[in-house]
Amino acid sequence: MAVILDGKKLRNKLLDKLKFEIEQYGVKPSLAVILVGDDAASQIYVNNKKKTADSLGIKSTVIIYPTTVSEMVLLDKIQELNNDDSVNAILIQLPLPEHIDKQKVINSISPIKDVDCFTLENCGRLATGLKPYVYPCTPKGILLLLDEYGISLDGKHVVIVGRSNLVGKPMALMVLNRNATVTICHSHTKNLKEITKTADVLISAVGEVLIEDDMIKNEGVIVDVGIFRDADGKIRGDVQFDSVSKKSAYISPVPGGVGPMTIASLMINTVDLYKIQNKKSS
């Protein structure tokens, strides 16, 4: 039976430490979140982020716009936040309405306040092996989780299923920096099973039931990034947990694995940007 990669436990540990650290600061780190429209999932995500930030002593501000907001209004607001020294981190909750040029809006964030590592400059830093100001939250959270359990990536074969800008691509670049051999699979991949079976570490970020026990290596490490509600309304991930956990050495559950680590990373990134802007050593 696999060891559970307990993201909830590690999140609590990291956030306790962070809370203590923030208590030492006279001026508190601050996070500004921009939310456009009334997407129910986005509202839940933003509320969770705000609640977590508040509980740590991070000053959080949520700026809400109607779906009809113009691109110019968003760009002006971001400019204002860029210029406001009391704001350390800026997050645009996605998705944005279709009439907004998402990339243009994201890229208007000052790279030093880009808490998600979404701007072109920070993506370019990541792609060329330079250090971005902070790393993208989900891949960063996954590496923190693997580190906590002493799982080294050097020389390991890491197979990533999914090639999104949010997870797959930055994750690949980050494990490459850790000296892993990396394979990126996706919807066009043929013989997926033949590849996943060779994975020392398998990271699945697809959002559908996909990974069965005949697709994994014995004693492999399984990281499940998928999260969705199945037909019965139950929250679940990409991996058939019951069977796969019998064969793997480590497995992250859904919920309670990568999800909590993503929000922990967001909080750590906010504080890291605060420290960079205030030249405190970490």
Place this chain on the structure above:
Amino acid sequence: MAVILDGKKLRNKLLDKLKFEIEQYGVKPSLAVILVGDDAASQIYVNNKKKTADSLGIKSTVIIYPTTVSEMVLLDKIQELNNDDSVNAILIQLPLPEHIDKQKVINSISPIKDVDCFTLENCGRLATGLKPYVYPCTPKGILLLLDEYGISLDGKHVVIVGRSNLVGKPMALMVLNRNATVTICHSHTKNLKEITKTADVLISAVGEVLIEDDMIKNEGVIVDVGIFRDADGKIRGDVQFDSVSKKSAYISPVPGGVGPMTIASLMINTVDLYKIQNKKSS
């Protein structure tokens, strides 16, 4: 016996077409090359680039500085070239002396004149699936070569050996955009042979003799990016050509494969930047 991926032939074809196109332009496209120091290999590369540009009607300028040049002088010159409308493309010949912050100098090039796709903005575009102004020369040349021989990448397993910013990493992102499954191997990879044997397309960019016939798939496509002089002074690539070419379906030779395609891409990129800056359709 494998079909030879003839980069010299395709280069000639592409450059003939480009020369004809340039003849139609009243004002000629122009390329500025900055060369620092007296590295013999760099001088040969720069001379070849200038000679090729001149033969096509591209106006080329080589600006030479001594090894002792200050970073400020380079940054000022690049600023001047950025602001000069008669310059369409800027290339910094690498390596630069150690006292120069290479990344800072490269990144001071205006992204719209960044003929090598080295600036953080263009790398960020590449990493996030947005179109950079132009693609990096060597990976672009490889894709042109594969296209010429009708080799599709969709759903294929492309294995890249080498993870440099010049070839390995951008190549991986570019074949991913073509819907290939991609694996990046490097010096820390264990069981390299087990991975390369699964490659529908194997791209080796290492610079030492590495790829033997027992490391490749039957009827695979082999692209050799390595180029160096062996102990006998003979120019050669990463691949044991004689044995590997008996087993593969396609193979690029060294010399005469990827090398000529890299310089062809540089010329195409210069003209593409000229067209973007002058809003001509391609």
